[in-house]
Amino acid sequence: MAFSDPTIxxxxxxxxxxxxxxxxxxxxxxxIAAHQRSIFEGQICKPCVHREYWKKFAILVTVGWTSYYSIIIGPVLLVLNTVNYVRTVSSKPVGLPPRHDGPAPQLLPPS
Ligand SMILES: [Zn+2]
Structure with a gap:
């Protein structure tokens, strides 16, 4: 796992x-004869982990295996994603949000 930054x-x-x-x-x-592969890598919150996993899942089960090469790689990536997903949701977060001690922070509009 390349991404693991506690300062995020x-x-x-x-x-x-x-x-x-x-x-x-x-x-x-x-x-059919070609394929398009991409990898998402990042440090994201739990709702986004679920959303990203199911998005990739939907793509992989529908068009993820519809080429000669993908017939093999599609299911492999599906299993790989599921392993990564289960490992991620069952682990502790690496990055924690900034702590708010004292009064609530003032939210200012971007200038
Ligand atoms: Zn998020």
Missing amino acids: THCMKCGAPAPTWPIKLHQNIGL
């Missing part, structure tokens, strides 16, 4: 200050 205090996906988990998810789209 915000979700890299939605930007929310929340506990974050490093995760790596694969995506593959089969195009």
